[in-house]
Amino acid sequence: MNARVCCSLTAVLLCLSVCLSTTDAKGRVTKKPGVCPRNNVIGICVVRDNYCFNDGDCPNDQKCCSYGCGRQCRSPYKAKPGVCPSKTLGVGLCVTSCSLDSNCPNDQKCCSNGCGRQCMAPYKEKPGVCPKTTPIIKGVCAELCSHDGDCPNDEKCCSNGSGHQCTALPKAEKPGVCPMTLAGVRGPCEELCVSDFDCPRNEKCCSSICGGRICTPTS
Numbered sequence: 001m002n003a004r005v006c007c008s009l010t011a012v013l014l015c016l017s018v019c020l021s022t023t024d025a026k027g028r029v030t031k032k033p034g035v036c037p038r039n040n041v042i043g044i045c046v047v048r049d050n051y052c053f054n055d056g057d058c059p060n061d062q063k064c065c066s067y068g069c070g071r072q073c074r075s076p077y078k079a080k081p082g083v084c085p086s087k088t089l090g091v092g093l094c095v096t097s098c099s100l101d102s103n104c105p106n107d108q109k110c111c112s113n114g115c116g117r118q119c120m121a122p123y124k125e126k127p128g129v130c131p132k133t134t135p136i137i138k139g140v141c142a143e144l145c146s147h148d149g150d151c152p153n154d155e156k157c158c159s160n161g162s163g164h165q166c167t168a169l170p171k172a173e174k175p176g177v178c179p180m181t182l183a184g185v186r187g188p189c190e191e192l193c194v195s196d197f198d199c200p201r202n203e204k205c206c207s208s209i210c211g212g213r214i215c216t217p218t219s
Contacts, residue, residue, distance in 0.1 A: 030054040034076030036065035037102045077102050082122025084111035086150040093118070123149030128169045130158030132194040140165060170197035176218030178206035 032055040050073040052064035058073035065074040080101040096117045097103075098110035104119035111120040126148040144165040145157035151166035158167040174196040191213045192198075193205035199215035206216040 029056045032056075032058075032061060032063055032076075034061065034063055035100070036063050037074060037077045037100065080104075080107060080109050080122070082107065082109055082124075083147065083149070084109050085120055085123050086146060123147055126151075126154060126156050128154070128156055129194055130156055130167060131169070132191065132198045170195055174199075174202060174204055174218075176202065176204055178204050178216060178218065 050058070052058055052071055052073050055063045058064055061076060062073040063076050064071050067074075077100050093113065094115040098117055098119050101109045104110055107122060108119040109122050110117055113120075140160065141162040142165075143163050145151055146164070148156045151157055155166040155168050157164050160167075189208065189210035189212045193213050193215050196204045199205055202218060203215040204218055205213050208214050
């Protein structure tokens with residue numbers, strides 16, 4: 001029984017310590033959620049209009065942040081949209097030239113280079129459609145990429161049926177013409193191919209009567 005009482009008192013004290021760390025004696029907020037943006041330049045040592053002592057002195061969600069030679073109200077750091085390129089493509093300089101996205105110009109993000117952190121352009125999905133995998137042909141059971149940014153040149157990160165790997169996309173369609181849909185490509189109502197290069201030999205990826213796609217000999 002004494003052990004339970006002791007644990008309960010400990011929990012209460014922990015809650016009180018957290019509460020006191022974010023509010024003052026009068027119950028005013030002194031610490032808001034979020035992180036101050038990094039300050040890379042030493043500011044001028046003058047008292048500014050938005051000078052502050054703690055987050056409670058700042059309006060809305062602004063925080064009381066250091067500007068190098070004093071403190072002022074500033075909007076908290078927010079991550080920029082996008083995804084960093086994969087750090088597995090190589091090892092960069094073992095220095096940290098940024099810590100937050102806000103340290104980087106334009107739409108660049110603060111990303112790991114394998115040994116440090118530096119500003120990089122975010123990954124963007126490459127154009128094109130991955131070849132459709134078939135139940136018969138399976139690739140290496142490993143995740144060799146996570147997005148198109150992991151792949152060189154125009155290759156995309158595509159499923160191989162068992163994992164993902166960088167895949168070169170076909171540049172053009174195969175010669176020939178698909179039979180007219182109403183004339184009689186009778187097949188399953190599902191997409192068994194995406195492009196002509198999902199099909200063997202000289203077959204093309206054609207629409208079936210019910211709206212699916214199937215490999216079909218050309219007419």
